[in-house]
Amino acid sequence: MKRMTFRVLDVGQGSGNFVQVVDDAGDPLCSVLVDLGSTQNRDEAGVPSVKQVLTLLAKRPLIDLIVLSHSDEDHVNLVLDILEAPDIPPKSITVERTCYTGEWDWYLKRGRNVLEAIQEHTRDERPPEAFLEADHNDFTGGDEAEPFLVVEDLKIWLVMANATSALTGLRGKRPNGYKVNTNSAIVMLEFHGAQFMVTGDATGGTLFEVNKVIDTGDSYRNFQNIRMLTVPHHGSLTTLVNVAGTNTRDDKDKGKARANVKKFVESTDPDSITVSAGRRVDWKHPDNETLKFFWPAVGGVPLWDGIPEVDERHFYTAYFWQHADLAGGADEKWPVGPSGFYSVLTRYNIYTTFYVDGPAQHVRFPNAGTSHGALGVVLPPSGSPFLTLPQQVLAQPLGVAWTYTVQVKGGIEETTLVPEVNRPAYLRMVAALGGVPEGWPDPAALGDAPTVALPSRSVGDVVPVPRRVVPAPRREAPTRRRPLPRLVALP
Template sequence: MSTVEITVLPVGQGTGTLIQRFEGVSDKPLSTVLVDLGSALWKPQQTGFESAKFVEGQLRKMENPTLNAVFLSHGDVDHTNLITSLLKKFSPPCANKAATDTLTVRNVYHGGRHGEYRAKNRSNCLDELDNYRSNGVNSIVSPPFGPSTGDLVVPIYQDAATKIYIIAGNVIASTTRVGANSIFGLKPIKKHYASNTTSLVLLVALTENPDNQQHFVLTGDTTAFGLAHCNDKLALSPLPPSPVATVTLPHHGSKATTYDLLGAQSNDPGDLAEENIRAFVARLRPQSLAVSAGEVTPYKHPAARAIKDFGAFLRLSDFDDSTLRGAGQHFFTSYFQRNELEVWHKEPDKWPATAGWKTVQTDMAVYTTDYFKGDPATTEALVVNPSSGQVKPPPPPSPPPYDRETPRCCGWTFQVRDGKCKVLKVLDLKFLSSAGVRRPESRHGPLLLQRFVSLPSAPSGEPPPPTPPSPADIAAAPGRRPPSEPASGRSTRLRPLI
């Protein structure tokens, strides 16, 4: 029986996802797929550098280190700039070095144009990958540009337990339907937004157990136009059956590009963009969200609004953080606008008093690589005062048993065995912040749990989920809440900390 692990790496402001297949209890991967590897924090002792070291270590466990496939969503440096440094840790096949020091890259797929992968004063990472190809150069595949991109019939990659499909890639706004009130994109979009719109959106299907398949959607940096294209494709396909296990939040949880169909300049969600998001979420019904982002101004990733809207069907988390006293509870960090949270006591109150990145506790299945931004050495788990709306520290536990640790950043592994998915926290980076600042390791006792709060409401008027083309393929979802019940109908049980 195979085990497949999908690991969202804690690269900071960037993206990297490692997919590995193991046999039995062995820790040696039988196959390895890499989806992006880049970070704004690429220097030694920063989060991106540590994540690249982790990928190298996993490859070195193989007798013949091999990347069976590399998917690069698009050419932005925070998705690609760690690729070359990873390759340089190994020799290419043509060097005739020892097998354990040689890396073979079998398949490469990318969104965007070849020239977009040349970083300033650096080589083109697609050319570097070509040097490690077993089939020779000039054999890298990119989907065509235009309305035909994306194919949910034939997987572009597969092995004994995994099939990968391209839902969307190289989307052109002028040929994409954006909703019932507008047939096509209304005007050409700005250059950087257009680059993100070319991003690959992948469906990863784990199919070894035909009675309980698990599906994951990796959205890269896709924009509202990319989501609109996905909706067109998903409406015509029985794949994936909903609910899916996990969706990665588009563009690191960007509010600007996800809610804007005409460019990335407006922060005001548009009606058409909200319609796209509702349709995308209703079709997939993701049971959990994974978010890769760092605290880099002015991006403000991930936006709490995006987590709420994409998390309408979240299940309760099965991951327990040992630093918390409650079952199924953990932290996540997001950018909150001023007064964005509603705190319920005898009457509603607002939090936070100022906008910024805040850490909250939750029992819902949302997992951010930017994990805990506080200083647990002082056990200052800040909570909302429901009467004044101010934030103050609760009293520390007495006596404080300082015997626990909380990482600043961490990766998340979705481990699937026999059709069952388990969430694991990996790569605890206790010394590093997602902004690349070193901080001392800290130890602390159990962190207190206090007021319940809820995120702002999802967009109103949510349409009923579309009828899947093949109802027989729709599998029942594991979890403690039926997938048909949206999470927006009750409190998401968040507690503000810092």
């Protein structure tokens, strides 16, 4: 029976998503790459992810579709490493089709044009296809909407490209960064009803146009089962609450921009979110204020068991502007730190590739005292408890890749989630613990595996979240359907 794997790759600061449909034996039937680039932790994260993708392509060295959401370096530069890897013969990877936004010349990276390299590896050297139409999308037909590509039961939909608010000045010389980001292609991949939306570096302006698409006729019927959504622009708050392309401080305009984001979250209602980003103090992303927009949607059944020693929670790392999230009392304050990045615990379906920040994972709160050991903060929601972190929990990786698997059994769609770390990171975790804990893979038995599943209860023991594959019912105007549960402080 076919199944789909969707990998949100750990590339450091950047983005990469690799999707495959495989058969019962695990042999690939089709492969899709949506962005692949890195501008920070390239050697530690980006290069191992390239090796992982090449390993997955070894049996079938064909990429059926490459989508480049936009031309930013941290979304495209590793594509060259895939196509021109020194340890494989030239032109051994073949590309069937490529789509991109922006101008051809914008893809010149490291003295090599990424689009030209792709064309050299494409059948008959067919040139990549540019999304050129304003507000280009596949959903204007409502119930008659058709994906722009279907391969091995995998449907690929174009949700938005060239959002209208980005078109001014796009032709000719390179426009500013906001316009390039707003121009991002948003694609949705669907396998037997399970949907995964990749948003590139979309801005508030992009989401404004997406909201209009979803609101048109019965188009909302096409967005009923979004299992995962990548948070736009690495979780940036600045561009998310920005519709006009200017950083206005007008409260009225900011209010409209925030309402625009809330409407997008209500309309898409994702079961989980992922954020691919690195630790950049100047950019401040992923921003926890951005992630809070999604809290009402992602508080359902956890897709991953989490860590048993902290009550099946997992970490995520984000930038925190203020201490307002800690509402438990005067003694519960964030420690003073130079960066503003903190690693927190949650059961919510919030999954960041920047998993545990090294300087933040051994945080001691001023009132804790050394006898209490390291303390972890549980978010969301606000006013949550502190937990004392056992020693084995402190051995966590800086970066994690998140791998979703979708399969259908007896008419039931099951989606599971497993975090993966690259091999060097796993070896560092084992070394930090002074040995291999029970249930963890023996490093000597890893063979040539480039990645290792991050253990929870036991390796690969994840809780499937079933959903019967049936036609989506008509729904009323989007509403907040899941209340935020309160976490009870542990004794």
